[in-house]
Amino acid sequence: MKQQILQYIDRERKILTSLGDFIFDNPEIGLEEFQSSKKIIDILEKNGFKIEMGIGGFETAFRATYENGIDGASIGLLCEYDALEGMGHACAHHLQGPSVLGAALSLKENLKVENYKIVVYGTPAEETIGAKVKMLENGCFNDIDVALMMHGAPDTTTDIKSLALSNFTVKFHGVRSHAALAPEKGRSALDGLLILFQGIEFLREHVREEVKMHYTITNAGGPANVVPKYAEAKFSLRSYDRAYLNHVIERFKKVVQGASLMTETEFEVIETKSLNNKIPVLKLNQILMDNAKIMKAPRISPPREKTGSTDFGNVMYHVPGSCIRVAFVPQGTSSHSDEFLAAGKTEEAHAAILLGAKILAGSAYDIITNKEYFEEIKREFEENKMKSNKI
Numbered sequence: 001m002k003q004q005i006l007q008y009i010d011r012e013r014k015i016l017t018s019l020g021d022f023i024f025d026n027p028e029i030g031l032e033e034f035q036s037s038k039k040i041i042d043i044l045e046k047n048g049f050k051i052e053m054g055i056g057g058f059e060t061a062f063r064a065t066y067e068n069g070i071d072g073a074s075i076g077l078l079c080e081y082d083a084l085e086g087m088g089h090a091c092a093h094h095l096q097g098p099s100v101l102g103a104a105l106s107l108k109e110n111l112k113v114e115n116y117k118i119v120v121y122g123t124p125a126e127e128t129i130g131a132k133v134k135m136l137e138n139g140c141f142n143d144i145d146v147a148l149m150m151h152g153a154p155d156t157t158t159d160i161k162s163l164a165l166s167n168f169t170v171k172f173h174g175v176r177s178h179a180a181l182a183p184e185k186g187r188s189a190l191d192g193l194l195i196l197f198q199g200i201e202f203l204r205e206h207v208r209e210e211v212k213m214h215y216t217i218t219n220a221g222g223p224a225n226v227v228p229k230y231a232e233a234k235f236s237l238r239s240y241d242r243a244y245l246n247h248v249i250e251r252f253k254k255v256v257q258g259a260s261l262m263t264e265t266e267f268e269v270i271e272t273k274s275l276n277n278k279i280p281v282l283k284l285n286q287i288l289m290d291n292a293k294i295m296k297a298p299r300i301s302p303p304r305e306k307t308g309s310t311d312f313g314n315v316m317y318h319v320p321g322s323c324i325r326v327a328f329v330p331q332g333t334s335s336h337s338d339e340f341l342a343a344g345k346t347e348e349a350h351a352a353i354l355l356g357a358k359i360l361a362g363s364a365y366d367i368i369t370n371k372e373y374f375e376e377i378k379r380e381f382e383e384n385k386m387k388s389n390k391i
Contacts, residue, residue, distance in 0.1 A: 001111065002365050008106040009357045016098040017350040023094035024344045027083030030125030033060045036081040037122050040097045044120060047105055056135030062122040066108045072115030073374055075364045076144030077104055080126045090341040092152030095353050099150045102357030107364055116368040119144050130275060130311030136318060146367060146377065147321035149312060150356035155301035156292050156327045158285040164242040164277040165309035166249055168235045170256055171268040176229035186227025190220055192263040193231045199255035207248055212238040238309060242276045243389050275309045276317040279385045283376050284322040291362035292324060297355050299327040320381040324359045328352035
């Protein structure tokens, strides 16, 4: 049965690779992926999936569902399709829809004797607002037991960690005055920022080593001969542990308040983005990698201990999940680069689409047909989530 599922994907090669090429040739930035999402939806609908469009509060998000029997494992297959503004598909999101499509169709057409559900989620704007966060808040992903993704990469591997992230805009409001003739009448909003920056440098010494804090001034307040009435900066705070990051955020806010008191200015702290760290499920990673080895995927590598931040982390904080990264560019090649972009329609990219589809389909088959796997995945997820919620 598993062999039939994999052979089906090979037979659909032209449809899947042509879809990837179309999305690559017609790049659309976050929340504007109208053509890309429609192409994927049309094929799923033609093949008997129930389609819901505009879900989770986003016009270009969708859910496509197929159920065989009742009360079986519900496998979520998530895909992104947004491009980078000004660059196109330099992060290889154009490979994801075709891979997920191939996996979903191959399971539906060949796996008839098991109870299961396949739910394909189209998730827009990963590169910008991270739409999965709001989709989750609006009730998406509650209908799946496991969330799986694929991503083009320099190596074939999985992730163990990702960084939880919270972004903030901080605004200081002071009193304007002539910097030379009446400086005593002014209260500098810029001074508030400068003291805040210094406070963060002192804070660095007293947080866990993996905590990362970045900042930049976005509005310095005006000319040098005027005490600035307004100043603004952006901050990114990260940690591999959301619970600990929340603790750091409270300390960060106290530093903001202290800078305000020292300069007699007013302040605003506005959170603009919040991403959770991934809850790792090593059993799920193993299933994906075992299937990658069966498919003889190129450049199989150990799991990545450290990665950046992603809105998939919020989904993986909610349900067990994992992403198989499939090699299609030379080792050491960075995403968001010209090299990544140049490889987008190569034979290696086309092979990655098919390999990704086979790995996802094979892994879904293993989870659906092996109840022990399914229970082990759920148990490990709950244990690791409990650990992650402790400071």
